[in-house]
Amino acid sequence: MVDVKKRTADLQGSDAQIAFDLIERIFFGYRDFVGVADDALSQTGYGRAHHRVLHFVDRHPGLTVGELLTILKVTKQGVSRVLRTLVDDGMIEIQPGPYDRREKRLSTTPMGHDLARFVARLQTARIESALESLPPGSRQVVADFLAGLVDDEERPAVLKRIAGGC
C-alpha cells in the first residue's frame, strides 16, 4: 500500500512536470507540415534537401554558398550534390560575386522561383488553416513560441534573417 502510494506520487510528479502533450504535438505537427512539401516535391524527383536549398536561395537571392551552409548548418559536401542537381535542372543560377569573384552568388531562375513559391503557398495554406479557428493575436503567439524554441545564441541571427526577407 505504501509502495502504491509512492509510485503514484512519482508518476504524478513526473507527468505534471513533463510537457508530453506539446512534445508530441510538435513532432506530429512538424511531420505533417513538412509532409506537405515532401509530397509536392516528390513528384518532381526532389527531396527535402532540395526543398531547403531551393527555399532559402529563393528567399535570399544572391546568397553565397557559404551563407547557405551557415543557414542550413550542413557541410559543403552535404549540399554539393543537391545544389548541382538544382543548377543542372535550371532551377538555380550561379553568378560570380560582384566584388569577390571567388564567391558563387545563388539565385532561382523563373522556373525555380515558381516551384519555390508553389510549395511555399501549400505550406502557407496549412498554416492559415491551423490559425483559422484560433483567437486574434494567435499568429504572434505562435511566432514568438517558435522563436523561443531556437537556441539562444542563434535567435538574433535567425530572426534578423527571417525579417530581412530578400
Add this chain to the structure above:
Amino acid sequence: MVDVKKRTADLQGSDAQIAFDLIERIFFGYRDFVGVADDALSQTGYGRAHHRVLHFVDRHPGLTVGELLTILKVTKQGVSRVLRTLVDDGMIEIQPGPYDRREKRLSTTPMGHDLARFVARLQTARIESALESLPPGSRQVVADFLAGLVDDEERPAVLKRIAGGC
C-alpha cells in the same frame, strides 16, 4: 515602366500571401528543438531514430511493434535495427502479447525509462522557456496550432493517442 509596375505588384501580392515568417520559424524552431534531444543522445551513441522509438515506447508501455510502425509511419525494416539495438542495450523489453502471443509488447526498462524521461525533461525545459514570456492562454493556442498542422485524417488518431498518454 509598365513592366516594373507589374512586377512590383506581383511581388507585393505574393509576399503578402505567403507566410514566409512562420514557415521559417517552424523550420528553425523545430531544428533546435530536436537538437536538444540529438545532442543529449549523441553522447550515448543513439540518434534521432533511437530517440523516437524510446520516447513512444516509454509513453505507451505494452505497445506492439505494429502500433509503433503506425505511429512513426515507417516500415518494420526501418525500425528493426534501431529496436534491436535498444533491446540489446537493455533499454527496451519485449514480452509476448497476453492474448495474442504473436505480438511483441514493448516497454522500457528502468534504465530506458530514465533515459527517455531525461530527454523529455530537456525538451520540456525548452518548451517552458519559450512559453515563459507569452501571455496566459498561449499554451493552448500553441497546442491548437500544432494540432492544426496535422493532416485532417490523422488528427483524431493523433490527438487521442497524445491524450491517452498511459
Add this chain to the structure above:
DNA sequence: CGTGATACGTCAATATGGTTGACGTAAAAA
C-alpha cells in the same frame, strides 16, 4: 610581387535512417 588566407569544389570513405521485395515462422482464426 609573393605569401597566406579565403571561397569553393571534389574525391573517397563512412554513417544514419530509411525504402522495397522476398521469404520464413509462429500463432491465431476460419
Add this chain to the structure above:
DNA sequence: TTTTTACGTCAACCATATTGACGTATCACG
C-alpha cells in the same frame, strides 16, 4: 486443416549527411 496475421530477416538499394584530404581560383597584405 487452411488461411490469415504479426513479426522477423536477408538482401539490395537510396537519400542525406558526415569527416578528411586535396586542389584551384581569387583576394588581401606585407
